[in-house]
Amino acid sequence: MNNSFKKRFWQLAAINVVSNLMVPLASLIDTAFLGHLMEIRHLGGVAIATVLFNYIYWTFGFLRMGTTGITAQAVGREDREGIILTLLRNSAIAIAISIVILILQQPLRELGFNLLSADPEVIESGRDYYNALIYGAPATLLNYVLLGWFLGREQGKQVLLLSIVDKSTNIALNYWFIVELGWASRGAATATAISQYLNCLLGFILILREFPLSYLVTFTQKIYEPDALKATFNLNRDILIRTLALVSTFALFTNLSAVMGTITLTANTLILQVVTLGAYFIDGIAFATESIAGNIKGQKNSQLLLPLVKLAIASSIIIGLIMAGVFAFFSQSLFSILTNHTEIIQHLNNYVFWLFPILGFGAIAYILDGYFLGLSAGNILRTSTIIATLFVFLPFACFAWYFQSSHLLWLALSLFMLARAITLGLKVSQTLSIYH
Template sequence: MGWFLGREQGGKVFLLSAVSNGSNVILDYFFIRQWGWESAGAGAATALSQYLMLLIGLLLVAWEKPFPQIKILAGRILNREALKASFLLNTNILIRTFALISTFALFTNLSSAFGIMVLTTNTLLMQAVTLSVYFLDGLAFATESLAGSYKGEGSKQQLIRLVKLSGSLSLGMGLGLAIIFVLIPGFVFGLLTNHSDVISGIDHYVFWLLPVLGLGSIAFMLDGYFLGLTEGRILRDCALIATLVGCIAMAINAWQFHSSHLLWLALSLFMGTRVLTLGLKVPLTWDKLSVSREPEIGK
């Protein structure tokens, strides 16, 4: 998927996603509902759907690059400098992802400590966040692909326009989805549960989706932007700052005061800190691009 995203072939990425998710759903139905394999069936369905996606992806690559060409290029794969850069980038992304997962795990664990009703309410609200992220990730993937292309072209103006356009679209989508959840929570969350007391509890917290999704939409877009530029260190450092400074301090207060509202504030601050720290780095990428192009301009 990264290969196709880097080549701006979004249609193939969509096909692979459809194959993976569609086959996962179908296999889940047969393995779990029809054959009663329970959790083992869920694991088998996920694994098989991933291998099916891999097979289709390899066929698409082979269709684009005939085997003789792949064989010729195979010797260039073990390029020491390229592998070193790749592993460094992946290490930074791993640390960044660990920081994100730790933040959401902390949110869930503290929610469980506040009681089953708070845990249930917050879990349903996080389902809304997860659903929204699927939409926002589409823009983030597009931003990632275009940012890499514009960096390769050395086009500073295109990068500036990309950030403005992607930021506007992401913010509009994030706030739009949040407003839907806020205006009709009974209908939306009624699709996920039939417990009226849980839906009533959601009414007290659903407004927190506005800052979480509003700020989160920009944060996810900026993630895609810096991934496209292969700026793994920036992603790593900003994620760690957001977790350690933006979230944990308020999460401790939420724990002390036994307040779910403070817990949502901690998540909002986490998103806001990511936007602030990543946003401050954006102009530096433009300056860096200008400097890297100066020798060529001088020629």
């Protein structure tokens, strides 16, 4: 791997890392606002409602993941029309899905909260959060497409700008709604929805500065080409199944935490915030891997794939373990920023060391996720996650529930990450001879 290639990788990775860090840092600040309220039920309510939104929104994460790889491949082929059509086609899909979500918002809410387990006051707070955030669905899904499109074109500066505007607005509105107005969980949701719409507006302004609306309109008739739509839906189907399995794993983890009590739920939620922080950090490298892998496939230059994977995995493992070490050894002072409830901090100190295997194994899985997404190898991602969820996480999660053991629950999540890393890693060699 030559120096210019490494420079390109690190420039893109650095911008993506900074951009990605805006997401969990904003979430951590929001958690701190809620965690310092007199009633801890609001933090638990947001955690429970977030499980439901993970299904509603992360289920359609293919709008981001499917966009990046296809766009990057079109860039590698120097296919200008393909770049535009990917944006328009996936934006149309995002709008259609968001309309369905808004129409079905009430049955989705009732079904979701009936399946979740928590104290009644926690559920009530979660419903307030849901009722406000659901109206941000159109902007949220369109933002997935915009992010994927800019990433696929390796336009890191645009991604960073969008992230800064979105999260700084979110933090400011959260302070106003939660601290000043006392809206609690409803305020957190309202702030997020408003910031999503502002972010979406800015994204389309950036696009129109490069491509006039009259130019984009000329491609609209080609959005619904049968072969292109079929390929898009096949890829999105595989990513959808993969995402459902992934979200179900974390949903079951949170739900079983709630069954073990509000203190366990809250403590595990705070530790998961650190996992999220580490994941977004590592995803900055994974996004760079995704963009460059797709570009390499478009150029049919497969000799760069293996060096790319090695560089990305080595750097991500280092980052993951450093993150785990910082929070494990300074847990008292760092988690006290998120909550002033001493019983929660004392409880989570018993489990914080689980960050090492989760972020260590998870780092490998996240990078390989990005690698195969860049190659549009959705079938590999689908199979890997199904195996890890059904045959690894689920059995150990059942043991955790039976013995009411939070340690077993964290073990289940650690083994889930390991299983994903192994099953994806075994498939890398196949791609080195296919994409040339």
